[in-house]
Amino acid sequence: MKDLITAITTRNKDLSDALKDEASYLLERQKHTRYEPKSKSRQPKRILIHGAAFVISTDARDKLSVRKNHSLYIVNGVIKEVFPAKQKLIPDSKVDLLYDAAKRGGVVITPGFINAHTHPPMYLLRSSMTLDKGNIVDQVKKMATLEGAMNDKDFFLGAVGDFTEEQKYGITTTLSHYGVFEPIDRAARATKQHVINCISAVSNSHPQNSPAMVEKILKNRKKYYTTPGIAMHYLHRATPEQIKKVKELVKKYKILLTMHSAETEEWVQSCIDAFGKRPIEALVELGLANSSTILSHCVHVNDVEIKLIKKHSIGVVHLPTSNKIHRSGEFKYPSFVKYKADKQICLGTDSVISKNSLDLLSEALQARIMHQQNHRVLYEDLFRMLTSQAASVLKLGKVGKLLPGYRADVAFWKLRDRGFLPYNPHKPVSLVGNMITHGGRNIRDLMIDGEFVISNRIHNVINESKLLDQLQLAHTQLRNRLKKSDR
């Protein structure tokens, strides 16, 4: 026992020793880099990630695999090889940058996660819905007043706050559903986040939006950083004319269409009032039931509708935390499994007014806990929902797996971390369960498109301290623009 205590304690006698220890730790850390440039290139295109302790990804047949001591070779943003670290497959002459994922306990790598539903500019509204006192209806009203006073600078800053928080939690692709396009495009470019930028043609917060306005953006789509898509706040808010035009745009430009659907009983009734049909049946009748349609929430759908979702390959975004916070009801996960529609489900964060933090691991845990009573959602299925399954639902192509030919969106997690240890060495797949049950945590490094965006836990493009100052300033100015009773 005495040996054990010696093994796990520092030698510090008091605070002054500890502070000395801190200084020497910082000095020591500078020598601890995992990054070793092999050429003079300032933008390394050939990167070898050497000896990751574990590589977690689904394979070509979508089976979850945990490979021990493997290396990844990346060229021009694409994964070229994944191979056992002891094979010296890649000569030094073909490497611009070596990342040593083996030393000091090692690094676990996963594909970058995919967030299928969020409203990025609303990041500026954290604190407007803490739901401590007062009722939810009033709070939503106040939040909407605040949102109504936001300007383009606010939308941009909010989106930068949102994307960089997501990146800290290992998310590299985001589907944005919002009423503005350009500020989100600029934020994606500034943070290097992959974004499907679905602009509302029929918007709650931006009533001036229209399908014609969206088409203008689509015509210019080549000049944007993000991939444009189209959104409708709710189907029942759209006129038959608008729906017809939206349908044409989806077909003509081969884009995704996203909308909130069946979030509450009340919205279902509004749909029945507008179309004489429940939401999914209405989608079928209107010709919008297909794999280009992505529905968020889908809480109040019946068996007939779930069968229609399956039949027409409609994508579904499950948002358990948001559903709990807004008391929307419980997603019928077991019925999706029963009718084999569960492979069409992915997860999303929604905005900070509907979730604690913008990470998907805690959302996966929330999904597991929410359905525990009636159905056990396996960790491997949750992992798929964050990676390869989401990529297929959102039609992202070769994204969401660590396999040759796939886009190099990679999250690096320190193995020596409470989120992984202790794991079962005889069943390394236990790392996946550990990772999800521990909930969200920060990644060590993050690669998007073969480029390191976060290194050694620090964002390489956005200065986080300066960003937070700007967010606070913009939030204060936003509140100050309102009349006193609305602040």
Ligand SMILES: [Zn+2]
């Ligand atoms: Zn939403």
